[in-house]
Amino acid sequence: xxxxxxxxxxxxxxxxxxxxxxxxxxxxxxxxxxxxxxxxxxxxxxxxxxxxxxxxxxxxxxxxxxxxxxxxxxxxxxxxxxxxxxxxxxxxxxxxxxxxxxxxxxxxxxxxxxxxxxxxxxxxxxxxxxxxxxxxxxxxxxxxxxxxxxxx
Amino acid sequence: xxxxxxxxxxxxxxxxxxxxxxxxxxxxxxxxxxxxxxxxxxxxxxxxxxxxxxxxxxxxxxxxxxxxxxxxxxxxxxxxxxxxxxxxxxxxxxxxxxxxxxxxxxxxxxxxxxxxxxxxxxxxxxxxxxxxxxxxxxxxxxxxxxxxxxxx
DNA sequence: TTCCATTAGTGGTATATGCCACTAATTTTG
DNA sequence: CAAAATTAGTGGCATATACCACTAATGGAA
Numbered sequence: 001x002x003x004x005x006x007x008x009x010x011x012x013x014x015x016x017x018x019x020x021x022x023x024x025x026x027x028x029x030x031x032x033x034x035x036x037x038x039x040x041x042x043x044x045x046x047x048x049x050x051x052x053x054x055x056x057x058x059x060x061x062x063x064x065x066x067x068x069x070x071x072x073x074x075x076x077x078x079x080x081x082x083x084x085x086x087x088x089x090x091x092x093x094x095x096x097x098x099x100x101x102x103x104x105x106x107x108x109x110x111x112x113x114x115x116x117x118x119x120x121x122x123x124x125x126x127x128x129x130x131x132x133x134x135x136x137x138x139x140x141x142x143x144x145x146x147x148x149x150x151x152x
Numbered sequence: 153x154x155x156x157x158x159x160x161x162x163x164x165x166x167x168x169x170x171x172x173x174x175x176x177x178x179x180x181x182x183x184x185x186x187x188x189x190x191x192x193x194x195x196x197x198x199x200x201x202x203x204x205x206x207x208x209x210x211x212x213x214x215x216x217x218x219x220x221x222x223x224x225x226x227x228x229x230x231x232x233x234x235x236x237x238x239x240x241x242x243x244x245x246x247x248x249x250x251x252x253x254x255x256x257x258x259x260x261x262x263x264x265x266x267x268x269x270x271x272x273x274x275x276x277x278x279x280x281x282x283x284x285x286x287x288x289x290x291x292x293x294x295x296x297x298x299x300x301x302x303x304x
Numbered sequence: 305t306t307c308c309a310t311t312a313g314t315g316g317t318a319t320a321t322g323c324c325a326c327t328a329a330t331t332t333t334g
Numbered sequence: 335c336a337a338a339a340t341t342a343g344t345g346g347c348a349t350a351t352a353c354c355a356c357t358a359a360t361g362g363a364a
């Protein structure tokens with residue numbers, strides 16, 4: 001493999017996605033910083049809020065996130081008193097999650113900042129383009145990548 | 153804030169990007185698994201390979217990644233003998249990075265798998281759509297989000 | 305040339321995420 | 335109903351990624 005004239009990583013869908021995610025993530029994080037929440041945390045609080053005391057598995061599925069990863073991510077939010085969990089009385093395997101009053105207040109605060117970040121982002125990128133992007137991302141996220149292509 | 157009828161997180165550009173990244177990342181990781189590399193590592197090896205013994209700062213800039221994050225990410229690759237670093241003789245602050253012979257072999261192996269992942273992905277998503285997506289992502293990554301919108 | 309500002313990395317700490325092995329609770333089978 | 339299979343989470347470990355404070359090396363100003 002000669003080193004010259006190799007295509008840049010701009011060809012890799014995964015690499016480009018990660019790169020853009022780092023960039024945008026930093027931007028949203030910056031704007032949310034005054035709230036003390038990272039953008040991921042704000043998103044998670046929001047997801048919990050719009051659910052009806054969702055089970056961990058349900059949250060993980062919505063976010064296409066590993067269940068154990070969700071558990072880890074939840075810890076700082078529980079420690080800081082924004083979120084609490086309780087066992088589902090009908091199925092004690094299931095652990096449900098809800099915001100505490102403090103969590104709701106914090107989410108409110110963060111959402112104000114989020115709106116600014118989102119607004120400014122869309123002003124810069126273009127509302128339509130952003131919408132198309134999100135749609136494409138949703139398509140991909142919903143896709144079912146059967147077993148990876150077999151090894152010939 | 154009433155919980156009912158709130159828009160899902162599909163409205164947040166950042167959340168959607170992260171979600172899609174998790175999904176695709178898992179797919180590329182799966183396909184690359186036989187090589188023992190994660191997709192991020194394959195991407196990093198590739199980036200090092202196409203550069204001319206790039207400085208850490210240069211790599212970080214290309215990948216829009218924090219310099220210290222790059223340092224951390226590099227560690228397992230150095231530990232496993234795929235990558236080595238050396239001080240730039242003309243500026244001893246600068247640390248340059250190159251693949252070892254073993255790293256080159258491993259990259260070769262990983263690239264074969266990557267091509268399969270990439271090919272299959274594009275077959276499923278559509279070549280044009282994937283290209284447009286990457287373009288949009290590159291636009292975003294290249295964007296200069298001036299200071300976040302001022303607090304009114 | 306000495307002192308100060310800038311630049312490139314490092315190390316520590318914290319969150320983000322994933323996989324695996326394991327436990328507990330339920331559901332399905334025989 | 336009791337044993338086997340499935341489901342929901344946990345805890346440990348590893349990588350991914352960021353920020354901050356700090357050090358070393360350079361470059362420029364006085």
